[in-house]
Amino acid sequence: MKNFKYIPAESLEKASQKKDDSVLMAGGTDLLGMIKDDLLTPETVINLKSLKELKNIRYNAGKGLEIGALATITELAENSDVQKRFPVLVQTCKEIASPQLRNVGTVGGNLCQRPRCWYYRGEFNCLRKGGDTCFAVDGENKFHCVVGGGPCYIVHPSDLAVSLLALDASLEIFSNGKLKTVPIDDFFILPEQNETKENILEPGEIVTKIIVPEIPAGSKCAFIKFKERASWDFAVVSLGILLNTNGSTIKNGRIVFGGVAPRPWIDTALNTKLTGAATDEKNLKSLADSALLEAEPMSKNDYKIILVRNLLKQALIDLSKN
């Protein structure tokens, strides 16, 4: 790895006044890979872990859950309040990477991690690195996006992003000396907005916590991740679902797709159809078949659309059962 200085963040202010050639590090499980592969060549690495207050996980009845951005994925999964009230987050955590990585990787880092496109991670000077080509367009794009792409076609790698968006979470961000709160839906961006980053963070902005509202009474929640290997694999596609049904119809709900777009994806057309939809199998099937209608698959990934629809159909049926 390249030489760099490693300094603890003394405070949010100090850390956020970072220079261009310095980077923020949480667990480092993504960042170190970037540095090892020469994707980043920082002079200074600022260690956010010294900000101990960003590690707290707190639950307030009625208000919901606050997850410090520096809490590790294991800490989130082992928190008793989370286990009791947000089992879908526990389920998601268990699907992320491997036990060892979860012991080190943080929740904030998981949301801010960089894409896994193999051109991006390899020796290709592609658009996302400031080059002028997307190599995936007529290259090996089996794992790339089917919707929301252009001019870059990554999928967002974070599993937590999918669940947290389904739960309508917000992020607290330290920005220019102040804290601001941003719905997670507004946090992630598409390449058409900016093809060199995946979220709205400007240099020096720091995610401090993730705020998850209570799951509405009566709602059911699920995270389903499909991967090629039985474990320790990024999502080929994933679903985060929040669903409130009353016997025969859906009262309301939210469906989020992972692995299909450069950000956790809300298919608006599909989501607007949820409220009032009947929960008989036939209807749920046609609902699922209406997912990703606007998708434009690339040369090698049209299977993802079938995959999403199949998994969604099954999930809706399972969640509508009592």
Added chain:
Amino acid sequence: MKSKDISRRKFIKNLGGGVIGAGVVLSHKPLKAEDQPAKDENKQNLARLNLTVNGKKVSLDIEPQTTLAQMLREKLKLTGTKVVCNHGECGACTVLLDGRPVYSCHMLALDAEGKEVITIEGLMEGEKLQPIQEAFVKHDGLQCGFCTPGQIMAAQGILNKNPRPDRLEIMEGMSGNICRCAAYPKILESAIAAAEKAE
């Protein structure tokens, strides 16, 4: 569903050509000669690290970018910990950090400041194998043995958390360790045997 019709761009252009530093031709920020710190600059950039390794207090000066695995293998000559992928993708470098398994290749040594690290060597009691190690010998939970230290540390990590894990917990706990020889059935058998023995 229609396929995107995007015209093919000039790929080769982006592969470079002409005079280039071959090692970085395709990555976006080549290291330049000026970037290279001279040797004494390296020295200035040393940082002090204090931690406990296998029960002994250790204090040493290291370059900040040193990974925990590098520190263990190169500075402390604890070569029982292996490095296979150096990217957090295989588990061979697993050690215990304050009792929990982590990939030592994929974290900075400085992040172990003030903590306790246990490596495969640290499981031993003198020349004596510990029960988890004995289980791997008895049940042949290995072939070439190169992933074995990592496997054993991962298994020990599971037992630290729950001395009586069930089969599923063991499988989950061991899922971050690749064995290319694929001795998995006997690795599992070894870990189960160790769990059954643990009090």
Added chain:
Amino acid sequence: MANTKFIKSEFFFEEDVRESVAEVPVDKHQPWPENEKLKVVGKEIPRIDGYDKTSGTALYTFDINLPHMAHAKILRSVWPHARIKSIDTTQAENLPGVLAVITHKNIPEIKWFEDSFLFDTKIRYEGEEIAGIAAETEEIAEKALKLIKIEVEELDFTVDPGQAMKETAPKIHEGGNIVGGNPFTYERGNFEEGIKNADAIIEETYSTQVVVHNPTEPHCSVANWDGDKLTVWDSTQAIFTVRGVVSRALNIPENNVRVIKKYMGGGFGSKLAGGKYTVIAALLAKKTGRPVRLTLDRREMNLAVGNRPDSVQSLKLGAKKDGTLTAMSHYAYGSSGAYQSGAGCSWPFRTVYQCPNVKVEEYTVYINAGPGRPFRAPGHVQGTFAMDSAIDLLAGRINMDPLEFRLKNYAEKDQVYNIPYTSKKLREAYEAGAKAIGWEKRNKQPGVGTGRYKTGIGMGTQIWWGGGGPPAYVTLKLNRDYSVEVLAGSQDLGTGTYTFVAQVASEVLEIPMERISVILGDTGVVPYGPPSGGSVTSPSISPAVRDAAEQMKQKLMKAAAAVLSLKENDLVYKNGTVSSKSDPSKSIFLSDIMGKINEPVLVTTGAREANPEGYMIQTFGAQFADVEVDTLTGKVRVKKIVAAHDIGRVLNRTLLENQFHGGIIQGIGFALMEERIIDGNTGKVLTTNLHDYKLPLITDMPEIEVIIVSEGDPMISNTGVKGIGEPAHIPTAAAIANAIFNATGVQIKSTPMTPDKVLMALSQNS
């Protein structure tokens, strides 16, 4: 050594038939009886290197740290095809901490591969070696790599064998892209006639991917000179091969090169060749006057040290209504990589099933990618996948049970050489395997199941040489204190060589395992033994160990006869004591014999005897897979594999099972997830890490049942052992493919059978 003679002997190593004239013992020892009657051999004995490997003390080449050692790295091409116009290493040399830089400009020309050099100015694949750098640390060497300036002329490239075969494709070598200029062809009978006589004909094309060995320990060498004597620690499956390569490359006599390998972290064939990195380490060590360690990283491992060639196989098979195969043809091509390797995969096709009319034509094709190397049963894994898939399809056409179909076409003789087998218990394997998997539970009609998860059962047949042969030698040293050292010119890859060598010696000499140590992998001390590949190690080495031990017993008896003044034929040996049959009170322990004859250490050398003339030695087996296909996702879960094999004698049941587990789970990797992917537009490999190149994990393993139907093959050697490493791996993918077919009614014709392929095939079918 006892009485020997020189004989012509044939044996198979990886895909090659090797004819050699070898020195073999004149006297054969009585073959051993069945396993139950033996005391140590065949038993479940923990491996003797278990302590070293679980305590962390096992020293691998990767761990060798010599005083004052420097570290080296290799500059590799980022281009798939190019010509180097100039290299400027000045900046790299000036980087503080850099000790030496070598390129084609400052080292003698060293020939490598067919028409190339250690550092060639023509680059034929991404990852090809361009320069070597030694520095104080590996990090400095890595930084220095980036400071080498290279000017190249980029050449058009080809990374697809189908395209590379065309006349218009860029030429990788002067002679064109077909290795050897011509296809390999084989013919028996009259294929066209056979097809005419068929009631059912199938014609299908199957393809398999390139997979990469990815052993956990990287390829690495440590080189250290003492004057003109060179010691090399090398992570290798073939110490004597490495010694030869290094000595030829550096033009120094072999006695000046000592190659050592105590432990290694896997090879699977990728470490059978002498590597450029070893020679580069030696050159840099010479230049710096310091020991040098050179370790490849995972990316280099995925680019430059071998792979299993891909294949495209077009098969045409015909059969009568009663199941009799009448004709088979196999047209195939596969990529060699940038230098010569073998992509042939038709051996099983030519010989597994009885068929009078067979035609084969196969091409190995150069492409601009890392060269292939033998990978656990080269050719057979690809070939068996296609062949056994086609067999199931054909059996289906005539509504015949696939197992019955295979039995109908059971080959009693080797059909290529037209000679009998020393033994063949494939029928028994079929029977035992079918019973264990519950063959009768399979879908009579493929794909009839309903619901989300469909299950199915399928099978594949395995054939592989694995008989070993001479030359292979073992030196046995008996110490006066009733302890033994066995030195064998072999290497332990994790397969258990250390352990079985001790077991065989212990069996014969009746000395406990704890008092036997085994020394392998050091050309400076061990007698010659073959490279550890081709599943030849145990069948070649175990008889030599037995020979050495039997000779030692003879020696002790002779000495005892002299010491006790008795006739040799009146003596018996038991647990280290020689006693008189006629007068049991007269007995003497070996320590006393050795004391009397004043020999602190007795030495014998054993050799592998010749293989029987006029017979074909093969291993046989069948694997049965029980799988579950998720029709919503296309994901295949292998629930159970039953492996029933005829592999001669079992030396150690525990180690044997472990080998089978490994072979089968690697087979799952090949069948379902592993794949080297090259970007066609840039010629660059995309899967250079262990996340994009997917290896099976503990959570991917099925239940595995291993059944051995053989008790030893007394015709081949005094131990009757055949190899198992490769047989275990061969039929897994075929069995899984056929189980998927049985579950879904859809045949997936290309590996890896990833969810996307299965899902698309299912959706096209419905």
